[in-house]
Amino acid sequence: MRYIPASDADRRAMLSEIGKNSVRQLFDSIPDTLQLGRPLDIPHARDEWSLLEYFERLAGLNRRHAVSFLGAGVYPHRIPAIVDDLVSRSEFYTAYTPYQPEIAQGTLQAIFEFQTYMAQLTGMDAANASLYDGSTALAEGVLMAHRITGRKRFLCARSVHPEYRMVVETYSKRLGLSLETVGFLDNGRVDTEDLGGRVDDDVAAVVVQSPNVFGTIEDTFALAEPAHRHGALLVVNIAEAASLGVLKGPGMTDTASRRADIVVGEAQSFGVPMSFGGPHVGFVATGRERVRQLPGRLVGEGRDRDGNRAFVLTLAAREQHIRREKATSNICTNQSLCALMSTIHLAALGPAGLRDLALENVQKAAYVRRRIASETPHRILFDGARFNEFVVRLDDFEGTWERLLAEGVVAGLPLVRWFPELEDALLVCVTEQHSMEHVDRLLKGLAA
Amino acid sequence: MTRRDRVARHASLNERLVFEKGSPGRRGSDLSAADFPRRELSELIDDELVRDSIDGMPSLAESEVVRHFTRLSDWNYHVDLGLYPLGSCTMKYNPKVNEKIARMDGFADLHPYLPESLVQGALEVQKRLEECLAEITGMDRVTLQPAAGAHGELTGLMMVRAYHESRGRGRRSILVPDSAHGTNPASARIAGYEAVHVPSNAKGTLDLDALDRLTNPDVAGIMVTNPNTLGIFEGEIARIAERMHAIGALVYMDGANMNAMMGVARPGDFGVDVLHLNLHKTFSTPHGGGGPGAGPVAVKDALAPFLPAPLIERDGDGRCRLDDERPESIGRVKAFHGQFGMHSRALAYILACGPNGLREASETAVLNAAYVRSKLEGAYHLAYGAPTLHEVVFSDRFQAAHGVHVMDIAKRLIDYGFHPPTIAFPLVVRGAIMIEPTETESREELDAFIDAMLKIARECETDPDRVRSAPHTTRVGRVDEAEAARKPVLRWRPPAGPAAN
Amino acid sequence: MIPDDLRYTKEHEWVRIDGDQATIGITEFAQDELGDVVFVELPPAGSRIDANAVFGTVESVKAVSDLFMPLTGEVLEVNTALVDAPERVNEDPYGDAWMIRIRIGDVSELDALLSSEDYGRFIAAGGSES
Structure with a gap:
């Protein structure tokens, strides 16, 4: 086997040095009755080239050449070549969790930079070293709000990504937390009146997403106030982090009552391939006074014994390997390499590049939306401000959808799978990656 | 030469934070704006929600970004460079x-x-991976949704709970051996269970008498790591499973150590009802500096109805479809389809190895660990005498007599050019040194490691100060973790300059 | 070093009794086992806590330990200086690093506390019950 250096001669020599006759003898501690005693029934070994052929065939079955206007939590953005080149360095991708800071300063400093970028973007004081993805980050944010407030009732906007909500539901019901949903208005925003009427002193947190699953931008500052009046927290989820290139982060206000308490999200938009939905990179950010309640790894700045600046995993006593069942979370790893992708991409973008990227998304999506409204028979739903997604109700859903698919265009995500009342509605995402030719193909298919 | 002299020598040894680099006006990324009519931003988004430029975000040219991260990378130890014997982490070669x-x-x-x-x-990639993992573990169905091992544990335990609830009573507690990973009790709690600790016996395995004492109708199941974190196979596993099943409880296996027995033994054949695997351990997906991992969960048919939705089903014509109609499912544990990028890598590994290669991997992993054990026994205190498989746990007992502790030994190993083993875990061994060489190390590399460990053992007697002050060869010396934790600095902030605006 | 004017628990708290009040901290042995203390969490003054209940936690770099009430009582005063200077627990566990002062709720519980000799024998035998 080409990944295993030991030759038969090596094996014999090593066995004889340790006084064993056979490799089989090394497994004597596994009772015979529990041993398999036959080869595994899996395909026979392939050499490198037949392996590549096999996967090339499968990759070819995926119709990537379809022009897609899908977003909904996974966003097609351009990724500079340097991202993949740098994360492909063995020094990064074949290292493990930086348990030994003296020989892991590269990973540690990069994570510290990621934490800083996430804090800057969200306007919060501190962010963690990343979590599995946005959906689990939201679940962790909800558990964190429960720990802080000791309360069990959550009011969650229906316009939070439904798969995220399902994950929160899975986590919370086993802990006896209740998740009630709050509806949305005609402009796509959270129904503040409904929310205001239901938030009370039992509520642990109000949970919203911005831009929400319809692409509508929420005024999180206004949503913070009713929550805070009742001692509840505001948890904001940001599934499309590129929006923070133009939108204020939920922590960016001088008025404490208007500031979000916990901001979670997904940073896939920065340099991480869509990869059929994972691996991506979640994060949790919060205020200074609550960093000890954060789940997951944290990197801190410190000094070595000579006084040099050095980075190190810190506040570990929150974590499972020390606190065991009393830990803030059961999470062991972070999503280091994906966090590195985001960090590299953000470093390359810089403030000007990030703003350009965000504005291109806002403008192009608005342009396509205007054209659909004026050139096709379909109706735009939700008139609130948006980043790069909008909802359109198709006139003849089946016909239009099939016609576009036949033309190689996936026009968006049918929302009826999550929202029965949004029959015939399509969530359309337009980013900097869509060329004018793609846009024209979409328009042509919609207009026909 | 002192360390201080060295850090002054070259910029690559002194690379600052990205936030302290660059200069306004530089760009590392261009975007050619497409040609279409635009509106004033204020017509599209309410002014009060729009941010100004991001304070403190640096501007670097592309070449500077490359140099920055290349320099950072240079400070890392990694498995492509050398032996990385972190016990329980299985730092094997990651095929290119x-x-x-x-x-x-x-x-x-x-x-x-x-x-x-x-x-x-x-x-098809995911379905084929599921089929291979089911065969390797002897289980019936597999979900690929969990994002990492700990996430798999949580998923598995939620299913245990759902299973019991479907039989009318959720039960209250999960038995967890004291040698278990910390994730086990933490996952149990988040699944809504109380973790009850089961002591190990003098042989380092589960104590059947203690188990009997703790067994009652409120026990939902037991979490067993097998081989356990001491590298010892729980030989009584079948009997443990029988006793659990007799009271209607289930057996969860932490599959972190599956690398010890691929093609040799299958959890499904010794009574395990549900287990998770770590694709980044056993199946060679890169550890990435701490993730992404992936933690598929395999179950017996009795638990299959509770698997997270959706599952992939094969239709008669061989086509795959996502099955969301799973009324008894615990729900989703992650958005989308799991860590797909890890699934393709793991399948590639399995298909490159084939049945013989997987068995050879486990056999060699066990042989390498046995070789290291035999060479270090005597110089280091062996925590338990029982036979071990893919890893071996020593302690610092002999060295502690000279005032040298496990942390010092670990740091000194860095001077010899190796990543240290896992230390201070499992908790049942004071001063634990947990070594897992893996199968992808050559005999020469193992010998070099053994040689370093033996030299350090001698140094502990002849020159303990040298060991206690290690490492001596790294860019930064031992980091003051206590001070970093007392006054946590978790992000960079712009320096508060005079009259900054 | 086990001051003989204090009483002790098997959870390694010390108790200084002063009339109907008691001052509570953790022992030299406890701080040594924990290693460098980085964080101390204490209850607000005014709370009433039962004997053997958790009244706070001490975190070090490598461990975290719950603090158990040696006696039932009302918390009168909390050593808030430890929040900013947790290292005092390592430096002066019996002095500067006292943790809480309570009004003793049930004097009969005093009998259950260990003398310095008993505590000395307890830690000489390993310092744990199992």
Whole structure:
């Protein structure tokens, strides 16, 4: 086997040095009755080239050449070549969790930079070293709000990504937390009146997403106030982090009552391939006074014994390997390499590049939306401000959808799978990656 | 030469934070704006929600970004450089071809919400991986949704709970051996269970008498790591499973150590009802500096109804589809389809190895660990005498007599050019040194490591100060973790300059 | 070093009794086992806590330990200086690093506390019950 250096001669020599006759003898501690005693029934070994052929065939079955206007939590953005080149360095991708800071300063400093970028973007004081993805980050944010407030009732906007909500539901019901949903208005925003009427002193947190699953931008500052009046927290989820290139982060206000308490999200938009939905990179950010309640790894700045600046995993006593069942979370790893992708991409973008990227998304999506409204028979739903997604109700859903698919265009995500009342509605995402030719193909298919 | 002299020598040894680099006006990324009519931003988004430029975000040219991260990378130890014997982490070689496969057009750029007819290749990768993992573990069905081992544990325990609830009573507690990973009790709690600790016996395995004392109708199941974190196979596992099943409880296996027994023994054949695997351990996906991992969960048919939705089913014509109609499912544990990029790599590993290669991997992993054990026994205190498989746990007892502790030994090993083993775990061994060489190390590399460990053992007697003050060869010396934790600095902030605006 | 004017628990708290009040901290042995203390969490003054209940936690770099009430009582005063200077627990566990002062709720519980000799024998035998 080409990944295993030991030759038969090596094996014999090593066995004889340790006084064993056979490799089989090394497994004597596994009772015979529990041993398999036959080869595994899996395909026979392939050499490198037949392996590549096999996967090339499968990759070819995926119709990537379809022009897609899908977003909904996974966003097609351009990724500079340097991202993949740098994360492909063995020094990064074949290292493990930086348990030994003296020989892991590269990973540690990069994570510290990621934490800083996430804090800057969200306007919060501190962010963690990343979590599995946005959906689990939201679940962790909800558990964190429960720990802080000791309360069990959550009011969650229906316009939070439904798969995220399902994950929160899975986590919370086993802990006896209740998740009630709050509806949305005609402009796509959270129904503040409904929310205001239901938030009370039992509520642990109000949970919203911005831009929400319809692409509508929420005024999180206004949503913070009713929550805070009742001692509840505001948890904001940001599934499309590129929006923070133009939108204020939920922590960016001088008025404490208007500031979000916990901001979670997904940073896939920065340099991480869509990869059929994972691996991506979640994060949790919060205020200074609550960093000890954060789940997951944290990197801190410190000094070595000579006084040099050095980075190190810190506040570990929150974590499972020390606190065991009393830990803030059961999470062991972070999503280091994906966090590195985001960090590299953000470093390359810089403030000007990030703003350009965000504005291109806002403008192009608005342009396509205007054209659909004026050139096709379909109706735009939700008139609130948006980043790069909008909802359109198709006139003849089946016909239009099939016609576009036949033309190689996936026009968006049918929302009826999550929202029965949004029959015939399509969530359309337009980013900097869509060329004018793609846009024209979409328009042509919609207009026909 | 002191360390201080060295850090002054070259910029690459003194690379600042990205936030302290660059200069306003530089760009590392261009975007040619497309040609279409635009509106004033204020017509599109309310002014009060729009941010100004981001304070403190640096501007660097592309070449500077490359240099920054290349310099950072240079400060890392990694498995492509040398032996990385972190016990329980299985730092084996990560095949390069797998990286190429995960990045193929058609995998990397694939959106998860494309219609099923357009993602048959991706679903086939996942289905085939599920089938291989089921065979390797002897289980019936597998979910690939969990993002990491701990996430798999949580998923598995939620299913245990759902199973009991479907029989009318959720039960209250999960038995967890004291040698278990910290994730086990933490996962149990988040699944809504109380973790009850089961002591190990003098042989380092589960104590059947203690188990009997703790067994009662409120016990939902037991979490067993097998081989356990001491590297010892729980030989009584079948009996433990019988006793659990007799009271209607289930057996969860932490599959972190599956690398010890691929093709040799299967959890499904010794009574395990549900287990998770760590694709980044056993199945060679890169550890990435701490993730992404992936934690598939395999179950017996009795638990299959509770698997997270959706599952991939094969239709009669061989096509795959996502089955969301799973009324008893625990729900989703993650958005989309799991860590697909890890699934393609793991499948590539399994297909490159085949049945013989997987067995050879486990056999060699065990042989390498036995070799290291035999060479270090005597110089280091062996925590338990029982036979071990893929890893071995020593302690610092002999060295502690000279005032040298496990942390010092670990740091000194860095001077010899190796990553230290896992230390201070498992908790049942004071001053634990947990060594897992893996199968992808050559005999010469093992000998060099053994030689270093033996030299350090001698140094502990002859020159303990040298060991206690290690490492001496790294860019930064031992980090003051206590001070970092007392006054946590978790982000960079712009310096408060005079009259800053 | 086990001051003989204090009483002790098997959870390694010390108790200084002063009339109907008691001052509570953790022992030299406890701080040594924990290693460098980085964080101390204490209850607000005014709370009433039962004997053997958790009244706070001490975190070090490598461990975290719950603090158990040696006696039932009302918390009168909390050593808030430890929040900013947790290292005092290592430096002066019996002095500067006292943790809480309570009004003793049930004097009969005093009998259950260990003398310095008993505590000395307890830690000489390993310092744990199992």
